[in-house]
Amino acid sequence: MSTPDDPIGFGESDLAHGETLLEVEELTKHFPADSGLLAGVNLEPGQFPPVSFGVDQVEAVDGVSLEIKKGETLGLVGESGCGKSTLGRTILRLLDPTDGTIRFKGEDLAELSGEELRRKRSEIQMIFQDPQSSLDPRMKVGQIIEEPMRAHDMFDDEGREARAKELLEKVGLDPRHYNRHPHAFSGGQRQRINLARALSVDPDFVVCDEPVSALDVSIQAQVMNTMEELQAEFGLTYLFIAHDLSVIRHISDRVAVMYLGHVVEVAEKEELFENPQHPYTKALLESIPVPDPRESGARGVLEGEVPSPQDPPSGCRFRTRCPRVIAPEEYELTDEEWGHTRAFMRAVKRRTFEPMTAADLRREFFDGDLPRGGAGEIVDEAIGYVATDRRTDDERGGDGDEDGVTDDDWERATELLLESFAERSICAREQPAYELEAQHGSDPHFAACHLHR
Amino acid sequence: MSEPLLRVENLKTQFFTESGTVRAVDGISFEVHEGEIVGLVGESGAGKSVASMSLMRLVEDPGEIVGGEITYRGETLFGLEEGPDGELRERDEMLSESEMRERIRGREIAVIFQDPMESLNPVFTVGGQLREFIELNRDLSSGEARDEAIRMLREVGIPDPAERYEEYPHQFSGGMRQRVLIAMALACEPSLIIADEPTTALDVTVEGQILDLVDDLQDRYDTSFVWVTHDMGVVAEICDRVNVMYLGEIVEQAPVDELFYDTNHPYTKALLDSMPRPDRTVDELDPIEGVMPEAIEPPSGCRFHPRCPDAREVCTRVHPETLEVDRADGYPHRTACVKHDVFDVDYDGSVPLEPGDEAETRVGGTGTEAGADSNSSSTGEEEPASPDGGDPQR
Numbered sequence: 001m002s003t004p005d006d007p008i009g010f011g012e013s014d015l016a017h018g019e020t021l022l023e024v025e026e027l028t029k030h031f032p033a034d035s036g037l038l039a040g041v042n043l044e045p046g047q048f049p050p051v052s053f054g055v056d057q058v059e060a061v062d063g064v065s066l067e068i069k070k071g072e073t074l075g076l077v078g079e080s081g082c083g084k085s086t087l088g089r090t091i092l093r094l095l096d097p098t099d100g101t102i103r104f105k106g107e108d109l110a111e112l113s114g115e116e117l118r119r120k121r122s123e124i125q126m127i128f129q130d131p132q133s134s135l136d137p138r139m140k141v142g143q144i145i146e147e148p149m150r151a152h153d154m155f156d157d158e159g160r161e162a163r164a165k166e167l168l169e170k171v172g173l174d175p176r177h178y179n180r181h182p183h184a185f186s187g188g189q190r191q192r193i194n195l196a197r198a199l200s201v202d203p204d205f206v207v208c209d210e211p212v213s214a215l216d217v218s219i220q221a222q223v224m225n226t227m228e229e230l231q232a233e234f235g236l237t238y239l240f241i242a243h244d245l246s247v248i249r250h251i252s253d254r255v256a257v258m259y260l261g262h263v264v265e266v267a268e269k270e271e272l273f274e275n276p277q278h279p280y281t282k283a284l285l286e287s288i289p290v291p292d293p294r295e296s297g298a299r300g301v302l303e304g305e306v307p308s309p310q311d312p313p314s315g316c317r318f319r320t321r322c323p324r325v326i327a328p329e330e331y332e333l334t335d336e337e338w339g340h341t342r343a344f345m346r347a348v349k350r351r352t353f354e355p356m357t358a359a360d361l362r363r364e365f366f367d368g369d370l371p372r373g374g375a376g377e378i379v380d381e382a383i384g385y386v387a388t389d390r391r392t393d394d395e396r397g398g399d400g401d402e403d404g405v406t407d408d409d410w411e412r413a414t415e416l417l418l419e420s421f422a423e424r425s426i427c428a429r430e431q432p433a434y435e436l437e438a439q440h441g442s443d444p445h446f447a448a449c450h451l452h453r
Numbered sequence: 454m455s456e457p458l459l460r461v462e463n464l465k466t467q468f469f470t471e472s473g474t475v476r477a478v479d480g481i482s483f484e485v486h487e488g489e490i491v492g493l494v495g496e497s498g499a500g501k502s503v504a505s506m507s508l509m510r511l512v513e514d515p516g517e518i519v520g521g522e523i524t525y526r527g528e529t530l531f532g533l534e535e536g537p538d539g540e541l542r543e544r545d546e547m548l549s550e551s552e553m554r555e556r557i558r559g560r561e562i563a564v565i566f567q568d569p570m571e572s573l574n575p576v577f578t579v580g581g582q583l584r585e586f587i588e589l590n591r592d593l594s595s596g597e598a599r600d601e602a603i604r605m606l607r608e609v610g611i612p613d614p615a616e617r618y619e620e621y622p623h624q625f626s627g628g629m630r631q632r633v634l635i636a637m638a639l640a641c642e643p644s645l646i647i648a649d650e651p652t653t654a655l656d657v658t659v660e661g662q663i664l665d666l667v668d669d670l671q672d673r674y675d676t677s678f679v680w681v682t683h684d685m686g687v688v689a690e691i692c693d694r695v696n697v698m699y700l701g702e703i704v705e706q707a708p709v710d711e712l713f714y715d716t717n718h719p720y721t722k723a724l725l726d727s728m729p730r731p732d733r734t735v736d737e738l739d740p741i742e743g744v745m746p747e748a749i750e751p752p753s754g755c756r757f758h759p760r761c762p763d764a765r766e767v768c769t770r771v772h773p774e775t776l777e778v779d780r781a782d783g784y785p786h787r788t789a790c791v792k793h794d795v796f797d798v799d800y801d802g803s804v805p806l807e808p809g810d811e812a813e814t815r816v817g818g819t820g821t822e823a824g825a826d827s828n829s830s831s832t833g834e835e836e837p838a839s840p841d842g843g844d845p846q847r
Contacts (some may be wrong), residue, residue, distance in 0.1 A: 079656035079657065079658060079659075080627075112516040143675045153688075174599075186744050188744065209626065216497055216683065216745075217496065217683070217685075217724065218496065218724065218727045218740055219739035219740075219744065220727075220729075220741070221727040221728070221740035222740040224729075225737075225738060225740060234772060243656065243657065244657075244729075245657065246686075246728070246729040246730055246731040247729050249729060249730070249731060249734060250729035250730075250738065251729075251733070252736060254607065262697050269734065270734065273731075273734070284656060284657060284658060285731070286661070287658045287660065287661030288657055288661075288686060288731040288732075289659045289660070289661075289664065289684065289686030289687045289689065289690040290686055290689060290690070290730075290731060290732045291685040291686045291688070291689050291713070291725065291728060291730065292689050292713060292732070293689040293709045293710050293712075293714075294710065294713075294714075294715050295689070295732065299662055299664055301658075302661075302662070303660050304612075305626055305628065305629070321712040344716055350612035350614035351458070351612055351616075352607075352610075352612050352613075354607070385464055393831075402607050407616075
């Protein structure tokens, strides 16, 4: 084992362990939802002229602020489509940010371009998920590892070869494999080659995008152990992107949870897993199947699916699925009444029940008692739209058959309920951001949830 | 105990390739009882998918079931006997291909695959595919089948099923597509469903929804499952009994609680130890050394011995059967490891293997992995890092 001042790392880093290495502020990345010649033209039959212009935007990452300290591993976790990979790539400037700043060692990467940016890339590197497609099958392992050094004009040929061999050994491969092609290696070994390539230019910061997801558990553990050793030896800082909470829990120092383009919670690892404060994080943690048959914890299954990032919910983006969305204040609902109303509202919106009579609906969703006051009247009106027995002919929307509930009816009921309840909640009106006191560790605990208002 | 729903005895499936015969499934035996979820666990390449496809006789060329017996409710799905000239031939009572197709597949035994996009035809509507399946298998008229299809879609939790009936697979999310496949599998109310990694491609919250759905449906329909997975978390969550596979063999077979709390095979133990936990912080993971060799030329003796921390000299010679070492809840706890007394091969008196020995035996024991693998392992003494291991302790 070499010492930390081994010749393999050149030049001490200018930052001390624990100082802020990277600071992302209000980073936003939007993609056009459509591309092509007529992408910007939309047909709008309901108005005149029947077209409108402008491309819809997919808000992949929206106003994300994060801080990463020298020498730590920040885990970035979220489900597919939440924007975690886009965030990682935007930080590396592989994608151009729409807005916001990326301060790396005090310099704003978002402002850099061309040669300046290219040179910066020797300090920030990336490891990709798929160990198969991220290595050129026609190149030898040695060339692959030397490529970044060549791009940054480091060393002469011999120096590069010596360093490549040394790195092969560091990542747990045989230096004599220098002349082999990637196909001769297994998935875990290929991921080690990726590691060696990323480390060849002596970066300070490595973005790892799902580096172990494609590997079997036993191999996963081997690669993660190597990554931790390398981090200690070279003083690396990792942004570790993964969807697997077990992996995140193992490797991270701090964890950020993303949902639909927003960071909803950031805390030290122990704090986040033991004292989660955002309903989404809680749901995520409860959904993981625990490898222990005696653990029969009830799962808080999330309703519905992630909304489209083209038209994300206002305020808190999780509110459309949140089991704890806050009741609008004006109705003074009790918890029970709000629970019933919320369940009914979502059932109508997702049309999860078969049409039934008004009395059945009351029984099914409200135990027979509608909420008091204005809320009750609104619910009653909504029931009128979707019940099979409540409408007279002129109330009936459109061309519904005798007892059928038409699409129009469903839509009217949905609209009424959403406008009266969901849209009036604080969750819909304000974007939450609260700093809480942590129970574990000393770092602040950030949670984007109005329950902490 | 009552007669099992499905009995698999000494099943062998092999693939005849240019570089040799791959013994993907090499003599596995297990049973599935009524209303039970039986897990088939292992890493990629262990042979669990091939095993599950063999049950349906859906192994494709160059693969072939070469031995063993599969009995479902007293009917022989597969069975060989020795002919007059000593050659093996299919037994008379074995179901023909058309009987399998018309009576068994779909109606009695259904399959749910891992990738829902590949299991659905992208050019037909979701509802149409489901309707056709129900129409063909349950002799309903087109209209009745349509109503039944919509009912099934609602049953598996697809919102607004009448509307979504008309949509195409690409308009469904991954979780929704998996629900459609579950609906399809359940449509004929089969007694057994083979689920091949059905939640692996899904996000964790969606996986949770699907596992709950399966739990719920199983209660109502009392369907048995063979659940193929690599995820010990899923196993702990839904399986009643578990078979752990390694390189084509079942190395441990136990009720789920025994498997986790009274682990008898070093491979199962190593698998559990190498896993990061969601419910507690593990400071140091203890990975299994090396990689699984290929089934083309498996190691001598116990197939796990080159990677086994408990391996002794005897392990390189003796190939252990899967024997019963314990009983729990009326079910056997079987394991294939000679360190248990039932094997009686003087494990205690045998010399423990040195790391160097392990490396020697690994050479040549592997297929294409061997290219990178054997070279580094043969240098085991001077190069402490194992080929894929990077053993941190040394």
